[in-house]
Amino acid sequence: MEWLETRELRYFTAVAEELHFGRAAERLGMAQPPLSRAVQRLERRLGVVLLDRGRHGVALTPAGAVLLDEARATLDAAAAAARRTRRAVEPGGRLVLAVKANGAHDLLRALLDAYAREPDAAEVEVVLCGIGEDERMLRDGRADAALLHPLYSSLAGFDSEEVLTEEQVVVLPAGHPLAARTSLTLAEVADVPGLPAARWPLRDGGYPPGPGPEVRDLSQLAQLIALGRTSTVIPASARAWLWTAHSAVPLVDAPSVTTHIAWPPQSRSRPLAALVRTAVGLGREA
Amino acid sequence: MEWLETRELRYFTAVAEELHFGRAAERLGMAQPPLSRAVQRLERRLGVVLLDRGRHGVALTPAGAVLLDEARATLDAAAAAARRTRRAVEPGGRLVLAVKANGAHDLLRALLDAYAREPDAAEVEVVLCGIGEDERMLRDGRADAALLHPLYSSLAGFDSEEVLTEEQVVVLPAGHPLAARTSLTLAEVADVPGLPAARWPLRDGGYPPGPGPEVRDLSQLAQLIALGRTSTVIPASARAWLWTAHSAVPLVDAPSVTTHIAWPPQSRSRPLAALVRTAVGLGREA
DNA sequence: CCTGGTGATACCCGGCCGGTATCGTCCCAG
DNA sequence: CTGGGACGATACCGGCCGGGTATCACCAGG
Numbered sequence: 001m002e003w004l005e006t007r008e009l010r011y012f013t014a015v016a017e018e019l020h021f022g023r024a025a026e027r028l029g030m031a032q033p034p035l036s037r038a039v040q041r042l043e044r045r046l047g048v049v050l051l052d053r054g055r056h057g058v059a060l061t062p063a064g065a066v067l068l069d070e071a072r073a074t075l076d077a078a079a080a081a082a083r084r085t086r087r088a089v090e091p092g093g094r095l096v097l098a099v100k101a102n103g104a105h106d107l108l109r110a111l112l113d114a115y116a117r118e119p120d121a122a123e124v125e126v127v128l129c130g131i132g133e134d135e136r137m138l139r140d141g142r143a144d145a146a147l148l149h150p151l152y153s154s155l156a157g158f159d160s161e162e163v164l165t166e167e168q169v170v171v172l173p174a175g176h177p178l179a180a181r182t183s184l185t186l187a188e189v190a191d192v193p194g195l196p197a198a199r200w201p202l203r204d205g206g207y208p209p210g211p212g213p214e215v216r217d218l219s220q221l222a223q224l225i226a227l228g229r230t231s232t233v234i235p236a237s238a239r240a241w242l243w244t245a246h247s248a249v250p251l252v253d254a255p256s257v258t259t260h261i262a263w264p265p266q267s268r269s270r271p272l273a274a275l276v277r278t279a280v281g282l283g284r285e286a
Numbered sequence: 287m288e289w290l291e292t293r294e295l296r297y298f299t300a301v302a303e304e305l306h307f308g309r310a311a312e313r314l315g316m317a318q319p320p321l322s323r324a325v326q327r328l329e330r331r332l333g334v335v336l337l338d339r340g341r342h343g344v345a346l347t348p349a350g351a352v353l354l355d356e357a358r359a360t361l362d363a364a365a366a367a368a369r370r371t372r373r374a375v376e377p378g379g380r381l382v383l384a385v386k387a388n389g390a391h392d393l394l395r396a397l398l399d400a401y402a403r404e405p406d407a408a409e410v411e412v413v414l415c416g417i418g419e420d421e422r423m424l425r426d427g428r429a430d431a432a433l434l435h436p437l438y439s440s441l442a443g444f445d446s447e448e449v450l451t452e453e454q455v456v457v458l459p460a461g462h463p464l465a466a467r468t469s470l471t472l473a474e475v476a477d478v479p480g481l482p483a484a485r486w487p488l489r490d491g492g493y494p495p496g497p498g499p500e501v502r503d504l505s506q507l508a509q510l511i512a513l514g515r516t517s518t519v520i521p522a523s524a525r526a527w528l529w530t531a532h533s534a535v536p537l538v539d540a541p542s543v544t545t546h547i548a549w550p551p552q553s554r555s556r557p558l559a560a561l562v563r564t565a566v567g568l569g570r571e572a
Numbered sequence: 573c574c575t576g577g578t579g580a581t582a583c584c585c586g587g588c589c590g591g592t593a594t595c596g597t598c599c600c601a602g
Numbered sequence: 603c604t605g606g607g608a609c610g611a612t613a614c615c616g617g618c619c620g621g622g623t624a625t626c627a628c629c630a631g632g
Contacts, residue, residue: 004364005291007589021610034590036610046368048375053610063374069552070367070427077363078290081356082332088349089334141356156551157443265442266355293620307579320621322580339579 006078008042009071011035012050016068019058073157080141080264093122095271098143100152101128101218104259105240107164107282108147115278122271130217131200138262144272145263147279160262161276163283166236168254172247173228179247186253189231198230222246235259292364294328295357297321298336302354305344359443366427366550379408381557384429386438387414387504390545391526393450393568394433401564408557416503417486424548430558431549433565435521446548447562449569452522454540458533459514465533472539475517484516508532521545 014024015035025032043050050064060068099108108126115121129137135153137143147163148155170189172179178192189195196212198221207214213230215221218241224230226245235257239248261279263272300310301321311318329336336350346354373380385394394412401407415423421439423429433449434441456475458465464478475481482498484507493500499516501507504527510516512531521543525534547565549558 001365002368003292003296004368005293006289006364007291009364009367010289022608030589031591032610033592033612037612038589040611046371048371050371057609063371066374067367067371070363070370073552074360074363074367077356077360078292078295079287081295081353081360082288082290084356085332085334085336085349085353088352154552156445159442266359266440308577316620317622318579319581319623324620326580343578 002045004042004074006075008038009074011038012042013068013071013075015039015051015058016060016064016071019060021058076139076141080139083141093269093271094125095122095145095275096125096127096137096143097275098127098129098134098137098146100134100147100149101130104147104164104235104237106237107259110282111147111275111279114282115275118274118278120270120274124275138264141264144267144269145261145275148260148262149257150260151257155260155262157265158262159265159267160260161280163259163261163279164237165256165258167256168233168251169236169239169248170231170233170251170254171225171242172231172249173225174245174247176228176231176247179249181249183250183252186233186251189233189251192231194228195231198224198232288331290328290360292361294324295360297324298328299354299357299361301325301337301344302346302350302357305346307344362425362427366425369427379555379557381408381410381431381561382413382423382429383410383561384413384415384420384423384432386420386433386435387416390433390450390521390523392523393545396568397433397561397565400568401561404560404564406556406560410561424550427550430553430555431547431561434546434548435543436546437543441546441548443551444548445551445553446546447566449545449547449565450523451542451544453542454519454537455522455525455534456517456519456537456540457511457528458517458535459511460531460533462514462517462533465535467535469536469538472519472537475519475537478517481515481517484510484518 011024011028014028015021018024018027021032021036021039025035028035039051046067048063048067049061050067052059052061112124112126115124127137127143132153134143134146134148138146138148138158146153148158148160170184172189172195176195178184178188190197196210198212198215199207199210201207201214201216213224215224215230221230221232222241222243225232226243233251233254236248236250242248261276263276297310297314300314301307304310304313307318307322307325311321314321325337332353334349334353335347336353338345338347398410398412401410413423413429418439420429420432420434424432424434424444432439434444434446456470458475458481462481464470464474476483482496484498484501485493485496487493487500487502499510501510501516507516507518508527508529511518512529519537519540522534522536528534547562549562
């Protein structure tokens with residue numbers, strides 16, 4: 001068997017992401033020629049052309065796209081291996097729980113309270129993450145578990161259990177006419193003039209097109225709502241961050257959102273198992 | 287970030303599995319001193335002692351056990367990366383389906399027939415595997431999908447769907463008194479003198495203790511049953527391999543067995559999606 | 573006390589990894 | 603049409619590291 005080294009995978013990943021040898025080399029802190037050679041050697045050893053060096057710069061071949069996916073997974077696994085090994089000798093058996101900032105605040109409180117009463121409980125360090133960062137932290141071993149929403153994060157490759165399913169509400173400026181209603185539909189809030197939905201950044205950092213304001217974090221969003229410039233749809237439990245200038249109205253036809261607790265496959269630690277058990281139990285009684 | 291190379295992980299894995307530097311070096315096709323140095327360097331870079339070099343040979347530390355798990359996962363990912371990339375350029379988009387030999391024969395037939403009629407179908411290569419080999423093939427990228435039984439294989443790290451749940455039957459020599467019954471319980475077949483349950487090899491190649499005969503494949507088992515020396519409990523659908531000298535009697539209290547179809551996370555190919563859809567559909571209508 | 577077995581150390585060599593300099597090619601400006 | 607700039611590939615070189623052999627250090631057992 002011919003083995004791929006993580007160095008080669010790091011190099012290829014950098015080039016595949018930058019689609020530019022010079023910039024990739026800079027990102028890797030090295031010169032461009034050795035990078036070119038390393039990628040050529042990788043292609044030779046695999047017997048597969050990974051990149052089209054065309055006139056218009058560099059492009060991924062289909063095989064290259066496959067390797068990019070696989071290389072990312074492999075590098076995550078390698079990073080996780082190093083981190084988890086180092087953590088294994090640290091005292092105290094702390095658990096790191098990754099949670100999206102401002103999401104499911106009540107659930108998190110309840111989970112931490114209930115877990116603290118478990119016999120197998122370990123100290124829990126909660127890490128509040130930005131969009132998509134919770135999933136990354138779990139994938140590369142910085143976190144031992146995460147509360148994820150399958151809409152935003154992929155559960156692929158993790159073990160997971162459902163914890164809580166909840167309806168969504170629309171958050172409106174408190175004075176808005178619709179804020180007086182006891183329930184609304186998606187169609188009603190979609191058609192309101194002057195309240196275009198806010199736009200969140202995509203994975204690549206760009207924004208989808210549309211009339212609404214671009215927001216990057218919740219405090220921006222909250223202020224824009226309070227100013228009467230936009231509205232947003234959130235899970236009911238996220239009401240924790242509402243201002244007095246906000247009104248939340250239940251949506252009768254919005255898809256419900258489910259929070260899962262996810263952890264790396266093959267994890268066998270007792271404190272983690274207890275955390276999962278606690279979370280699932282919370283979901284059942286709620 | 288300090289990165290682990292797959293070479294180092296291969297070396298450590300070999301030593302951790304052999305618990306002997308000399309044998310590990312031999313298995314790796316290298317001399318012992320460079321292997322010792324490589325593992326020392328790995329320990330130094332991680333800042334973690336992985337092995338106890340005691341007077342009574344080598345033993346894993348707890349951190350070493352963690353790394354062994356993680357290293358295996360990483361090496362599987364790296365092997366899968368190479369294989370899937372190479373396969374991406376092969377023509378025809380063949381799918382490799384790993385199945386435990388002799389398991390769920392009817393289901394497999396039905397699946398292949400139904401899949402061949404799907405619009406997105408690709409050519410399917412069926413690989414019959416020994417115990418646990420199906421899971422390995424899926425983990426290291428030799429297979430694109432597998433029919434797995436969670437009792438024998440871990441689904442951790444895969445995406446999977448339930449396909450079929452079935453009861454189990456006990457297979458007895460045709461002339462045996464109990465073979466005339468229309469149903470039996472586990473207790474009844476456990477207590478039969480002269481028919482001790484056969485013993486299958488464990489992961490490490492050894493056998494669990496017990497009075498029954500040691501078997502390594504189904505033909506051995508079948509012959510031993512036909513000779514009236516043992517009996518076995520199997521899913522009902524495995525009746526395909528029964529001899530005329532065998533009798534199958536339903537067990538009323540054996541745990542039912544569920545077959546899952548599993549595939550690597552993040553797989554997005556249309557032929558694979560069609561295969562999964564076909565399999566799940568089969569399970570529903572059955 | 574010697575001997576066999578095992579892992580660590582000492583020392584050496586070749587290859588590869590990464591650096592600098594330069595080339596070939598394409599695109600575009602003028 | 604031509605010169606220049608951008609970009610990846612090639613040529614060449616030096617140092618480090620991975621791997622080899624020889625040997626040491628330590629322990630168990632006769």
